[in-house]
Amino acid sequence: MQENQPAFESIRLSDAYKQMKHLSSCNVPFSFAFVSLDQSKRNSKGLVFVDSALLRKSMRKESSAYYGILVEYTQYKQLEDKDRHFYLPLLVMFNGKIVTNEHLRIKR
Structure with a gap:
């Protein structure tokens, strides 16, 4: 590995979300990880791997203040078919790739 080269492959948040939608429309499951957040209890259970x-x-735009950032998903072929969700900005990994958020500007 060359110096200044990332150890893991990365993907932009917007591209990861587009791929998630495309794979779902083709009924092809994928893996991902996100940081949990329960705003009503004001806590997190840390990193969640799916x-x-x-x-x-x-959700419809009119039905939620979190439209556009709250992503609904279901675990594929699980005994417990519970509807789940996560906040899109807290997505950190998609199919083994590190997710980078193009909206965050971090000075080095």
Whole structure:
């Protein structure tokens, strides 16, 4: 590995989300990880790894203040078919790639 080269492959947040939607429309499961957040309890359970999932249809714009950032998913072929969700800006990994958020500007 060359110096200044990342150890892991990365993907932009917007590209990861587009790929998640495309794979879900083709019924192809994918893996991802995100930082959990429960705003009502004001806590987090840390990093959550999902081995195999598909996105569900998102909420309507009129029905949620979190439209556009709250992503609905279901775990693929699990005994417990519970609807789940995560906040898109807290997505950190998609199919083994590190997710970079193009909206964050970090000075080095």
